[in-house]
Amino acid sequence: MGDWRTITVPIPSSESKNISQFTSEANMSPSSLYSQQILCASLPLAKNVHNFFRAFCTEENVDQSISYLDQELTTLGFPSLYEESKGKEVKRDLNIVAVLNCIHELLVLHRKNLLAQENVESQNLKLGSDMDHLQNCYSKLKVQKLQNIISSRATQYNHDMKRKEREYNKLKERLHQLVMNKKDKKTAMDILNCVGRADGKRGAWRTGKTEARNEEEMYKILLSDYEQRQKQILLENAELKKVLQQMKKEMISLLTPQKQKPKEKAEDSSGTVLSDVEEDTSELSKENMWELSCETVREQLTNSIRKQWRILKSHVEKLDNQVSRVHLRGFKDEEVISRQDHEQETEKLELEIQQCKEMIQTQQQLLQQQFTACDDDTSSLLQDCYLLEEKERLEEEWALFKEQKKNFDKERRSFTEAAIRLGLERQAFEEDRAGWLKQQFLTMTSFDHKNSENGKPQSAFSESSDQDNLTLHSEPSVCTSKITKSLPASPSTSELFQTVQHISENRY
C-alpha cells in the first residue's frame, strides 16, 4: 500500500490552483468527486492524468478511495480489490494482484470502446457521404424526369399543332378557291399609265436562257464573294507569316550572342542556334521560291519557331536562376561560375557516393548469401570466386591508393621543408645583402676600376630565378667585387649563392 503512495507526479505551478481545489474536496465523499471526474473525462487524458491522481485520491483519503473503487468495481462485475478477510478485521488489506488485474481489464475495455467509437465515426462519415451522393442523384433524376416530361409534352403539342395547322390549311384552301372563283372585279389595279422600268430597258420574256443567265449570275456573285474572302485570308496569312519570321529572327539574334558565355551553356544552345541559322537561310531562300503557300514550309516555320521559343525559354529560366543566385550572394562573376562548378562537382561526387554505396550493398548481400545459403557448393564456390576477385581488386586498389597517398605525403613534406628552407635562406640572404651594402658604401671608391671582372660570375647569376635576378642584378659589381675581394674572408657567401642556385634549380 505504501508503494504507490510514494509516486510523486510533477505538477506545473499553473495547475496548482486546480489541485488545491480538488484536494480540498477530497475529504468529502468520493461520489462528488466522481461527477467532477466525469467533467474532466472529456478533456485530453494526458493533461489531466496528474489532476486525476491528485484530484480523486490524496494521502488523506486513501482508505476511502479504495473502498469507493472497490464498491464501483464490484458493482461493475470485477472482483474485489481487497484480500479475503482473515477473520473479522475491520481494516482489510489491498489485494494488489486484484488491483492490477482490474486495471488491466479496464484498459482492455477502454481500448475496445475506442475502437468501437472509431468504427461508429467512420460509419457515420460513410453514411453522410452516401446521403450526399444520393441527394445529388436524386436531384439529377428529378431534372431528367422533368426534361422527359417536357419533351413528351412538346411532342404532344407539336402533334396537336400540326393537326390544327392542317385543318387551318384546308380552310385556307377553301377560302382561296372561293376568292379566286368569285372573279372579283374589284381585285384589280387601276393605274393611270404604265410606268417605265427603273433601268429604262424593256422587260424580257422568261425563257430558259434567262433562267440559265440567272443561275450564272448567282454563281458569279458567290464566286466573287469567295474570292474576296480568300484574298483577305491570304493577306492575313502573309502578314502572320511575316510576323512569325520576324519573331524567329529576333529570337535567333537574342540567342546567338551567348557564345561568349561559359562553355557548358554555350555548347548546347549555340550549337542548335547555329544549326538553326543555317536551316533558316536555306528555308528563306526556299520560301521565296514557293511563295509561302506550301504545307511543308508552313510546318517547318512553325516547328522552328517552337524550337527557338523553347531555347529562349530555357535560356530565360537559366538567367532567372543566375539572377536569383547572384542576388542572394553578391555580384561577382567568378564566384558564380566557380559555384556552378562546385555544384556540378558536388553532384558528381554525390553520384559517385551513391554508386559506391550501391556497390557496397550488393557486396554485402553477396557476402550474406555466401554465409547463410550454402546449400549449393557450386554456387558458393562461384560466390567465393567473385568475392576473391573483388577482394583482390580491392586490395590492389588499396595498395595503389596507399602508395599514392604516401607519395603525396612525401611531396607535401618536401615542399614544406623546401619552403621553410627557402624562407630561412632568404632571411639570411637579406641580412647578408644588408651587410654588403654597408661594406660597399665603405669601400666604394677603392674598387671602381675592378668592375671589368664581372663576366663569369654574372653568367651564373643570370641562370638564377627572376626574383633573385632582380635583387642580384642591382649589385653585380658589388657582389663580384665582394667575391674577388672577400672570397677568402667569407666562404659562406659563395656557399649561399650555390645553395640559392640549387634551390632555384629545385624549384623548376
Add this chain to the structure above:
Amino acid sequence: MNFSEVFKLSNQLSKFSPNGKFLASCVQYRLVVRDVSTLQVLQLYTCLDQIQHLEWSADSLFILCAMYKRGLVQVWSLEQPEWHCKIDEGSAGLVASCWSPDGRHILNTTEFHLRITVWSLCTKSVSYIKYPKACQQGISFTKDGRYMALAERRDCKDFISLFVCSDWQLLRHFDTDTQDLAGIEWAPNGCVLAAWDSCLEYKVLLYSLDGRLLSTYSAYEWSLGIKTIAWSPSSQFLAIGSYDEKVRILNHVTWKMITDFGHTTTINNPKIVVYKETEKSQNLEMENLPFPPTKAAASSLFNTESKYEVVSTPVSLQTSKPVTDRPNPKIGIGILAFSPDNCFLATRNDNIPNAVWIWDIQKLKLFVVLEHLSAVRSFQWDPQQARLAMCTGRSQVYLWSRAGCVAVQVPVEGDFQVLSLCWHLSGESMALLSKDQLCLCYLENEGVK
C-alpha cells in the same frame, strides 16, 4: 442641336426618302411630302382611308400607302403628282404590303397569308406566290436588290424560296430543318441567308445563296430561344439575342460562336463606363436649349429635365421581373443593332428595360452602359458614324458617341413624348416621332436650319 417646329402625325408614320431629299409623313388619310432642308410642303396627296403603312420606292420616285382595313394600296408619284395608281385586293384582304427593290413591283400579302400578289407597275401584270409563311420576318431582300428570300410553309413543313427580283424567276426552293421558322435575313454581302426557328427552339440555319446549308447553330435546348438577330454591316458577325439574356456572336468563317455577351444586373468591372440618367432640378442648366428662354421656361415647368451622370462601379441596374405564366415574356434581348463602322453593338435586355448596353466589337467586351429613368423604347445608330440615338418616351432624345453622351430636351410647348426616332441617311438630322407629332432635329455638324 436645332429643333424644327412640330408637325402633326398619325400612326408614327414618317419616313425619309432613300435619297435623303424628302420627308413623307401621314396625317390621318393625307400624305404630306416635305423637303428635308426647308421643311416646306412639296406635295400633298389624299388617300381613300387611314393609312397604315407608308413606304418609299428605292429610287425615291414613288410612295406606297397601304390601307389594310379597306384592302387598298395607293401609289403616288413625286415627279408627276397627277399620276395615280390604286391596287385593290378585294375580298382577299391585305395584311402587308411592300416594294420590290427595283421600285416597280408591289408585293401584297393577302389576309390569312393565303398568297402574295406581285403587282407590276410596268406591265400591269399580276403573279401569285402561294403558301407564304405568317411569321415575324418572312420576306428578305438582298442589299443590292437582286434576290428575294421568302419563307413558305406547306404541309406543316417550312421551306425557303429564292427569287430573282428582275424577272421573278424561282431560283432555289429548299426545305429547312426548323419546327416553326420565325424569320429570315440576308447578310449584307448578299451571299448568306440566316434563318431562325421560333422561340420554342433555339436554332439558326445558315444557307448560301445557291441554297446549300452552310451551318447550323444551336446554343441550348428546352428554354426559350432566339428573340432577335442582327448581321454586322461587314457580314463578318451574326449576333443572336436570346431569351436567356445573352447575345451570342457567330463568325462568318466557321459559323461558330466566338463569344457571348451576358447582361447581368450588376456591373462590377471598373473599366466599364456607366452613365445614369438623373433628374436635374428645375430652373437650372438652360444652356442646352437653343430656343429663346421663354419657351424653354414654359416647357421646363411641365417636363423635368434630366442629364447623364457618370456612376462608378459597382452599379446595380433596375430590373423588372417578367410575368412567367404569360407568353412572350419581357425577358431576353429585345433589340440588337450594329454600328455602321462595325465597331459597336447596342443591345437592350428586356428585363433591364431602362438600360442600353454598348459592346465594343473589336475587343469583344462591354464598353458602356447607359441607364435611363424610363424604359428604352427604341434606339438607332447614325448611318454614317458610331453615334447612337435613343428615346425612352420622355421628351428628350439621348445621344451617345465615343466622345460622350448627352440628353437633349425637345423644346416644344407642352409634352412631346419621343416614342421612336429615325435618322436621316446623311446622319445630319433625325426625325423624332411621338404619338401624334413629328419634330425634326438637326445636329450641329452642318449648317443650321
